[in-house]
Amino acid sequence: MVHLKSVHINQDRIPVNEYPFNLPIIKNLGSLAFHKQVTILVGDNGTGKSTLLEAIASNSESILIGGEAFDSELSVKLRDQLKLVWRIKTRKGFFFRANDFNHFINRLKDIKAESRQAIRDIKERDSNSLEVMPYARTLSDLERLYGQGLEVRSHGESFLDLFQARLQPDGLYILDEPEAPLSPLKQLTLISMMKEMVQNNCQFIIATHSPILMAFPDAEILSIQDGMLQQATYDELEHVTLTRDFLNHPERFLRHL
Numbered sequence: 001m002v003h004l005k006s007v008h009i010n011q012d013r014i015p016v017n018e019y020p021f022n023l024p025i026i027k028n029l030g031s032l033a034f035h036k037q038v039t040i041l042v043g044d045n046g047t048g049k050s051t052l053l054e055a056i057a058s059n060s061e062s063i064l065i066g067g068e069a070f071d072s073e074l075s076v077k078l079r080d081q082l083k084l085v086w087r088i089k090t091r092k093g094f095f096f097r098a099n100d101f102n103h104f105i106n107r108l109k110d111i112k113a114e115s116r117q118a119i120r121d122i123k124e125r126d127s128n129s130l131e132v133m134p135y136a137r138t139l140s141d142l143e144r145l146y147g148q149g150l151e152v153r154s155h156g157e158s159f160l161d162l163f164q165a166r167l168q169p170d171g172l173y174i175l176d177e178p179e180a181p182l183s184p185l186k187q188l189t190l191i192s193m194m195k196e197m198v199q200n201n202c203q204f205i206i207a208t209h210s211p212i213l214m215a216f217p218d219a220e221i222l223s224i225q226d227g228m229l230q231q232a233t234y235d236e237l238e239h240v241t242l243t244r245d246f247l248n249h250p251e252r253f254l255r256h257l
């Protein structure tokens with residue numbers, strides 16, 4: 001079952017010559033329906049996938065993992081023109097951009113260091129003080145979620161740890177290029193985690209360039225063609241055909257570069 005059924009854009013009174021409204025994908029959006037629990041957005045660089053996902057996530061009040069805030073004033077403008085239709089609005093889930101991930105890990109590291117320091121300072125003043133409790137709770141919550149710490153894992157490992165820790169049933173997960181740090185094998189691990197969460201009533205909307213993630217079983221694939229989002233099959237995607245042809249005959253491509 002999908003939580004988010006559709007997105008509509010109010011085309012009245014939008015400044016069509018300004019970013020993000022000047023992007024063809026936004027100009028042509030109209031209504032976008034989500035029919036399956038997994039939607040894969042595919043398109044060339046710069047076609048507007050991140051812009052659209054950020055505006056949807058911001059409108060749905062999604063938790064932003066790792067980023068400072070729904071930054072661009074510009075995507076906020078787009079957010080305000082969107083109308084989201086829910087089956088039942090879920091508060092679970094998050095918005096995740098691979099680009100924000102390092103920031104997220106560093107922030108967790110800082111929170112732990114600050115909490116440890118606060119505990120030391122309080123204990124020096126009064127070794128029996130209960131003031132340490134909130135800091136101790138923060139540390140134990142982080143340890144329960146992420147074990148020793150995401151910062152002591154490799155980029156790809158910590159990324160999967162995060163998903164393992166934070167995916168929960170009934171959530172809406174909006175992911176922007178989650179394949180970024182993952183080896184092909186670990187992308188399969190991510191697919192396996194997602195399959196489990198789909199059985200637990202989760203919905204995923206994912207922008208990706210990975211032909212592996214695009215193969216998620218029974219996903220709805222929306223491909224950006226000539227500035228329009230259109231349903232597509234896996235085998236007709238350029239990402240897939242080009243990768244397949246390249247892997248079969250790399251020399252044919254490299255010869256011309």
Ligand SMILES: Nc1ncnc2c1ncn2[C@@H]1O[C@H](COP(=O)(O)OP(=O)(O)OP(=O)(O)O)[C@@H](O)[C@H]1O
Nearest residue numbers: 019023043044045046047048049050051052072074
């Ligand atoms: N703040 C901004 N001001 C003006 N133009 C912007 C801004 N942010 C992005 N753009 C432009 O909007 C277009 C769409 O960007 P966006 O990041 O949404 O594309 P994308 O499809 O996610 O690309 P990629 O696959 O490379 O991540 C790009 O041409 C980009 O240069």
